[in-house]
Amino acid sequence: MMKLYRFLLFLLRDARAMMVLMVLTGLLAGLSSVGLLAVINKLINGAGTTSEGFALAFIGLAMLKVSSNYLSQLLLVTFAQKTILKLGMDLCWKVVRAPYRTLERRGPHEILATLTDDTNAMAWAVNGLPGLAINVAILAGCSLYLAWLSWQAFLGVVVLAVLGLLGYRQLYQRVLQSSLAVRESKGVLFEHFRSLTEGMKELMLHRGRRDTFVEQDIRQAAEALRRHNLITTTQYLTTDSWTQVLFYGLIGVILLLFPRLLSLSGESLTGYAFAMLYMIGPMWGLLGMVPTLSRGQVALEKIESLGLALDEGTREGGAERPVAQGSHCVEFSQAVFAYESKGDDERPFNLGPLDLSIRSGELVFIIGGNGSGKSTFVKLLTGLYLPHQGQVTLNGEAIVPATQDWYRQHFAAVFSDFYLFKKLLGLDPSLVASQADGWLKTLRINHKVTIQDGEYSTINLSQGQRKRLALVTAMLEDRPFYVFDEWAADQDPQYKDVFYGELLPELRARGKGVIVVTHDDRYFHVGDRVLKLDDGRVVEASSGSAFSAGFRAAPMLKPVARSSG
Structure with missing residues (x-):
């Protein structure tokens, strides 16, 4: 009762x-x-x-x-x-x-x-x-x-x-x-x-x-x-x-x-x-x-x-803060994120501690093998996760639950498991009218898709084409930081050249902070820095040109001779 x-x-x-x-x-x-x-x-x-x-x-x-x-x-x-x-x-x-x-x-x-x-x-x-x-x-x-x-x-x-x-x-x-x-x-x-x-x-x-x-x-x-x-x-x-x-x-x-x-x-x-x-x-x-x-x-x-009871409010208090203008700097100070242990015989994965900074007008490549922590790093960087230890700051202000949503509004991202909305939701109509067609042409998708009444004419496309549309949406968001998680993995070489050779340098020239998770080492010279993750830690960091030169100088593996027996 x-x-x-x-x-x-x-x-x-x-x-x-x-x-x-x-x-x-x-x-x-x-x-x-x-x-x-x-x-x-x-x-x-x-x-x-x-x-x-x-x-x-x-x-x-x-x-x-x-x-x-x-x-x-x-x-x-x-x-x-x-x-x-x-x-x-x-x-x-x-x-x-x-x-x-x-x-x-x-x-x-x-x-x-x-x-x-x-x-x-x-x-x-x-x-x-x-x-x-x-x-x-x-x-x-x-x-x-x-x-x-x-x-x-x-x-x-x-x-x-x-x-x-x-x-x-x-x-x-x-x-x-x-x-x-x-x-x-x-x-x-x-x-x-x-x-x-x-x-x-x-x-x-x-x-x-x-x-x-x-x-x-x-x-x-x-x-x-x-x-x-x-x-x-x-x-x-x-x-x-x-x-x-x-x-x-x-x-x-x-x-x-x-x-x-x-x-x-x-x-x-x-x-x-x-x-x-x-x-x-x-x-x-x-x-x-x-x-x-x-x-x-x-x-x-x-x-x-489920933690969604109506009497347990999760809405942020106070007025919404606008996105900060000018130059920006995201800093990680001894930041650690730890996943929950799933069993006694399984060691939980920890990301960090991380001590690094990413600034406006900087192009950073993130590399590492499977399970190295790249996806977790992206979620921590974009504010989807908060660190369990240490802190993440934006322009010197520590990010806490009360400011987490405000912090997230500084990022536009195309994740590896992205979802493409057909409608261009929440975007500035004037920005869409002035720039959308240009981005469709830049990404060679204008012959397939047009924008009518604030939405794509179709999203029933191949995975690579859908990723290009997701990139168009991100460009129209016009955020201080851009994050691309394996965006080029499903693209033909011509679109990779457009992405690395035209789009990323243009974003950097506009003062955007650009973070790219990738394995395309032949384009590392385009970036300012390359950060390598291994087991949740940054194990190597260098300039993009030095990292690219290191890859070119690495000796090729010789094939193993097959035994006649």
């Missing part, structure tokens, strides 16, 4: 005024139901059949019930849709403002499951509130009517109902736990579906991998989801059956036992039976909401466990 209370409190926390209106209309619906029951009972027992007052009361109460139901549902649907919209938008804001490392640890599949499956479950739960409120009002009104007919009989009904609800509570807890298992199974299956779509080439090239993946991983996850869904449905049906037994048992007690123990009039007995039968519909409506509310509670728990 505490979880249900938290869930309802979560949904209603920003709607106090509307909640008052909903309560009033719900009370009107319940009270009109009580009045209708009383009038109908009188008419059934022959009292007042010739009285115009009863006829007018019947018509007035019926109209009041219909209108109050209509108004209550309209208010609740309006509230529900507003809540769903706010929930979805708040979640999106929480994602883009959450620490990047937190999102990495959770993984894309869990974030997507939260944004789709969990928000959808919350939406169903919120949409069910209108029926829930009306049914509760009707049941409350019927209970008042039963107490008015005979308080002794009503106390007996309450005692029996409480005993039955204790059993129902145990069954409901099992339904809630099963709903949690269903949600976990959906997350696993969602991750496999993501692997299916993103790993299609690898699956097609290896029959054994494909067959094992589909028959074992996907089938096991799907079977687990089917099994948990079946268990949840069975437990829900058991809960529903228990309620029906309890309900009809109460009617049996009222009709068979109460007349022997209590002095009930025929009118009271008829009223009790009639009211109990009238309560069947709302009671089953409430039971029908149990799985939906259970999934909503589980979804809320998942949202909170």
